[in-house]
Amino acid sequence: MLSIRGLSYRYHSRHEHAIKNIDIDIEKGEFVIVTGVSGCGKSTLLKCLNGIIPQEASGEMQGKVEICGLDTAESPINVLAQNVGLVFQNPDEQIFSTRVLDEVAFGLENLCFSKDKIIQRVDWALEKVGMLDYIDSSTSALSGGQKQRVALASVLALRPDVLVLDEPLSQLDPEGAIEVLGVIKKLSDEGMTIILVEHRLHEVTSWADRIIIMDKGDVVMDCPVAEVYSHLKLFKELGLRMPEKDINYDIAAIRKQPQIEQTEQTEHNHNRVVEIRDVHFSYGKKKRKMENWVLKGVNLDISSGEMVSIIGNNGSGKSTLLHHIAGLHKPKKGKVRIADTDTKRTSAFKLSGIVSILFQNPELMLTCPTVYDEIAFGPRNMRLKAQHIEDIVNDGLQSLELSELYDCHPQAISGGQRLRCATASIAAMRPDVLLLDEPTSGQDIKNVEKLMEYCQRLSREGMTVIYITHDHEIAVKYSDRVICMENGNIVDDINLKNHSLNIETHQEAI
């Protein structure tokens, strides 16, 4: 079905090869996971599979890729598109149309299918991903999981023999990820070859037949999933996610432990830095729209120096709650007090310095010409003394391993480095409360761990850190408390201090 022989590729402006002398054979109906740390050559390999490399790229390629007998260097891309379908990480970057029907029909129209055939294929593809009821919906009205399923349908409509997915789960909550994985598994069972690139190995490994690990452009491991557990050392060495769920960090299991307590909200907590009382919020401006509450009577206290994670499905109100703590949204009912300041009586910009927030898309926060200036941006605006600014910036650079990049443009560094740079720039203001909106999405575990360890250090120094994540293991590993949100309310507030002690004792015993 798919044969890669001696494949190497070097980008036009680079001295080193992005991938080196790769040989892979994949059979029809196989479900293969390709993984590796950022920059290991996974994305380059994917572009070689449907002819974008070498046909649309100006680098240097050696070797041969054959899919269903077609040489990808010679067959036109629109012919290959019917054999290899590519689904990307961010659904917003692959949806072109405003309606689901038109989006799924886009590829079929490009390949000159007849109207009847288009309708038939669109219905089939949408049914496969469980989105047929949304055929006439606006694409902008869909949730993240639904958008990803539409993106999948738009590729499936071409009925490719090989489906290649580049981190399709990174933007999805666990429920959305299972939805998408279920669809992919079903396709694999029906005989479609699946190649899935993913960092979240603990969530996807059990669904696959085979796993390939890449490092520095090479394939360093290629084995069936059943044998993967004998290579766990390699995962650790490369800094990859372990391919199995760690029961120590499983939220469902933790909830059942008798020593785990629900955090109590008391009125007389003198250490309290965040106080949220009966907060209701709706995005509608008019009274009649107020019934669509996004937050429905949220109560929450967070003390100084706590590290708190917020988990929950897309649309459960996590980001809205975080924006309330930052003062960007004001409650329609109830009150939010941050460091004894009622957010209704002040603007978010007056709260800056007390609260800092990292938005979901950190690259949009990077506005300065160098990494150094970016981290110094906030402290300079606060008119701190030059020496103090230098100390803070150097601390941020060193703690987040950005020292070598201090004079690089922040937009020219890698995704993980951009995230760390944006985090360092808001933490440099030394706020009382540091808020991070999904800092783990689309990042490899090395980046996530570096960031979380930095936040833990800040938390130990007295800063309150609150972050949203879909990664339950990270939430348990790097929090004092895990707050679970569902349908606009907090359904669980788990105190993990006892749990962390248990794990440490357990690990020491081992």
Add this chain to the structure above:
Amino acid sequence: MRNEFTEPEIKKSILTMFDVRTKIVFLFCLAMMGIFLEHWQALIVGYIFVWMMVIVSRVSLSKVKALLILNILTIWGIMWVQALFYDAYPKTPLFYLLPPRMVDPSTWIIGGLWEGIAFYYEGFRHGITQSLRMITPMTFGLLVFWTEDPVNILTGLNKMKLPYPIAFMIMTCLRFIPITFSEVKVTINSQRLRKYKPFDMKGVIFLYGIYNAIIRTMVPLLANCIRKSCNMAVSADSRGFTTSGERTSLRNLQMKFSDFAVIFIMTMMLGAVIGLKGVMFLSEAGIYHDGDLMPVYWFVGKYL
């Protein structure tokens, strides 16, 4: 973030009865008439007609309000600017900011201000004409965008022989307007939340504050745009998109009798305006003049 101003509302109304190509031709005729008509009385007829279309199109009240504010600000701004900078004769000053002869004509650089600085009546009239020329097609264009599915606009433009890659780019731009809005908001908020205040008195007076604010907002937006465009290009390529070659279309546009009737009336009206203005031009230039056409000259001179 969903931005209601960038999303169409497909409700049944007189406007949705017509094919998108009819609306595009209508828009073109309005724009062309705006170029040829010189009197505000004629232009205001077209403007009122467009507003009648807005009312019957059943777009949401917030969109009507936005349109109204946009119209008022445009008319108001252009009128005052033209009244101040009107430079033709005769001109009737309504009131002076700087009285005449305050400045000696021989003064270096500012000698030209010896006439004084005033708001002129003729400038106001000229401002009304100019603003109506601009806002009539702009209002109708927004109305088409708000009442028509962008894919239909794409198909219509394609059927009107606009090359598909260009029509595709237009449609993709439309789809990304709300996303860009939310990105601008994130960038500005992230700066303000780091206590960035570019618009202090000194920064505004010496313009560096405005320059810095623009650069600091544009750099992350453009960098993000480039990254997104690269991913989108790969995604489009992998679904068989080519800039040349044939493609089929799921949507079929059907012109009805009413469409042909509207197109006929509008093109006839545009033809009549161009013809009448041409006759007037020939007369004024001394190329051709016919005494029997005096009522036509009078009508064109007074109303068109």
